[in-house]
Amino acid sequence: MTLVVIVGPPGSGKTTIGRALAESLGAPFRDADADIADAAGKPIPDIFIDHGEDHFRALEREAVRRAVAEHDGVLALGGGAVLAEATRKLLADVTVVHLRVGLAEAVKRTELDRGRPLLQVNPRATLRRLMDERMPLYREVADIEIDTTGRDVADVTEEIRVRLAVRIVTVNDADTPYQVLIGHGTTDRLPEFLGQASRVAVLHTASTVQLAERVGALVPDGVEATLMELPDAEDGKTVAVAEQVWEALGAEGFTRTDLVVGVGGGAVTDLAGFVAACWLRGVAVVHVPTSLLGAVDAAVGGKTGVNTAAGKNLVGAFHPPRAVLVDLDNFATLPVRDLAAGLAEVVKAGFIADPVILDLVEADPEAALDAANPVVGELVERAIAVKAAVVASDLKEGGLRAILNYGHTFAHAVEKLEHYRWRHGDAVAVGMVYAAHLSALTGRVDLVERTKAVLASLGLPTTYEAGRWDDILKVMLIDKKNVGATQRFVLLDALAEPVVVDDVTAEQQREAYERLTA
Incomplete structure (x- = not known):
């Protein structure tokens, strides 16, 4: 496996959860603080007492540098390791999990460990200050952020395992780069992309109403979710339908900081993107494609559009989404014929840019038609990566x-x-x-x-x-x-x-x- 680094404040469970994660992955575990103590020949509190914090931070930077270069498994860092710019640069090239924890619980956990040198005096106030100061740095380096407050180790470990299985393709739009998350359970990541929205419009069809309801339930307290049902398939991709949605957004008081979410196949994400592009001259949109075709084609690339009597997609706009959540679980109930139709766009990507796609399909067509087979995830990732590379070179x-x-x-x-x-x-x-x-x-x-x-x-x-x-x-x-x-x-x-x-x-x-x- 590749290196997974655990960061977070004191009391967030970095060592405990890091060990459990390593065991569940069948990988070795390493603790940077233990490396520092071994190298110095004394416990960390003694390093602080004998040599001061600056000396400790120098040892820490070297220990982290060596561990990142040498270790292949799970690595836990001390709470202050991210203070060093050199360390943050190292972490840019590895997978980093940030463990958050509420202040009250962090205080309880750290009270059990009296050997933390920075928490000897007024630990609650000190811990609050450290958490406030370091939170932006944790988030700067993190690929995955998980709150451990009130949760047991097994629960957190399983969530990390699921999140680590998510593939991320970045579409480098010159103005607003965005991520396509590919994996099981990515729908649940929607709250990470709400921004400053106080209202969310979830556009869906009758066939995706259950998922749309789940998406609406994901928004936190204080954010209002409104479900809007569209006609099915291409019948929903018209200016008339878009106008009805705009009227609904106006009635709900949607502002420029609010969010549109498209839940469905390519027709839904095309319409959702077009609605978002035009409302107030552009509001954010997140796509949750429910078809393989929609995931690899319509949802990625920022092209939106509706059909007219003159032809398909002749009216539209370029409007990159804030994110695309490709949840492989959504493909589990697709009929094989629909899955195959989506694979046509995947095969296209193989012919124009990535022949490995063709090799994978030719090696085992049945696997490619099994939504539960890992090869489907790889095919989707490769097809989206092809589109992302092309789009980055030619946005319009x-x-x-x-x-x-x-x-x-x-x-x-x-x-x-x-x-x-x-x-x-x-x-x-x-x-x-x-x-x-x-x-x-x-x-x-x-x-x-x-x-x-x-x-x-x-x-x-x-x-x-x-x-x-x-x-x-x-x-x-x-x-x-x-x-x-x-x-x-x-x-x-x-x-x-x-x-x-x-x-x-x-x-x-x-x-x-x-x-x-x-």
């Missing part, structure tokens, strides 16, 4: 971001012709086969058979109805990647080498369709 879809639309030109045409009755992932699967044919026809790489094999192994469609070329072309001509009358396609020069081209001839486009539908 000016160039590179277009590669995320691999397979989507044809897919969006299919969706419109089928009146959005097709799953988005099914349309993208067919669209990728079409794009693979175009890549081969234009003298680029020929990945047609591999594309069809990977998608078919997941039960995704790889062909489309013949005789509809004129209708398909009409819709593709208004694709948002086009520049004026010039059509643009995302193709592959080689595996993981996407390119945006504008020289595909009408004959090549039709021939790719004929091959797709043969």
Whole structure:
């Protein structure tokens, strides 16, 4: 395992919980204070008495430096270790768990240990001062923060284990970087992202009402949660529905510091993001995607939008979320067909940037279709990491971001012709086969058979109805990647080498369709 560092004030349980965590993880435990005492040949109180606090802090900095470099397991630091800037810099590259504790309980716990040199005189007042002074530093270095007040060791240890299993992908938006948390139980992390909100609007559909109620119950006392039900799927992605939500926000008195939460599939998070982008010219939004497709596609990247009669997602705004909570537990009840549809976007990420995704699917397609299998978490993380890297390079879809639309030109045409009755992932699967044919026809790489094999192994469609070329072309001509009358396609020069081209001839486009539908 990798290093996990425990920090916190005196009495928070760093050593006790650190030992229990190490045992539960089957990892070694190390205590920096014990290292200091061993190196000095005397207990820490004697170091303070004989040499003073400055000398102790110098020993502490060296002990922490050595432990971070050498140890692979759980490491507990003394309460004041974070005072050193050099130590805080070291902790930037490791996983840090901050244990909080209430003052009254911290006083009780430290009274049992009379060997704390800084708490010999007026311990309650001193402890309050130390906690107040150090809290910003604990939070500066922490990746995970847990309150231990009134909780037993086993309970805290289990929460840390669950939280450590969360993968975090950072989307480096130039103005507002945000995190995508991927793992089991990440929905419960919502309170960390409330900011200064005094009101939270939870947007959901009838199918996600139970989760929406749980999300609403997560907000602390003093914060008002309002649930707003939307029409299901693409029926909810209209300007008319957005207007109804805006009217509700106005009636509830929503201000610029309040929060919108989207709980549902891609249609819900698209609508929630669009509502948040426009209300008061921008309020914060957090997404809790309930579908695999929504998690790897719509919820990440900051693109929001609604559908119109002219086409899908042609009206919208760029509005990065405050956070995205990808809770793998939410996928447990998804039908296999819906899980497969989400995997179409994952497979797309494999073809344009991360071939390991394809290797994982090809090695065990059944595992990829089992929401409880750890490989699903890895596939989701890899797909989101691909999108995060592209988005960071092209926040407003000016160039590179277009590669995320691999397979989507044809897919969006299919969706419109089928009146959005097709799953988005099914349309993208067919669209990728079409794009693979175009890549081969234009003298680029020929990945047609591999594309069809990977998608078919997941039960995704790889062909489309013949005789509809004129209708398909009409819709593709208004694709948002086009520049004026010039059509643009995302193709592959080689595996993981996407390119945006504008020289595909009408004959090549039709021939790719004929091959797709043969």
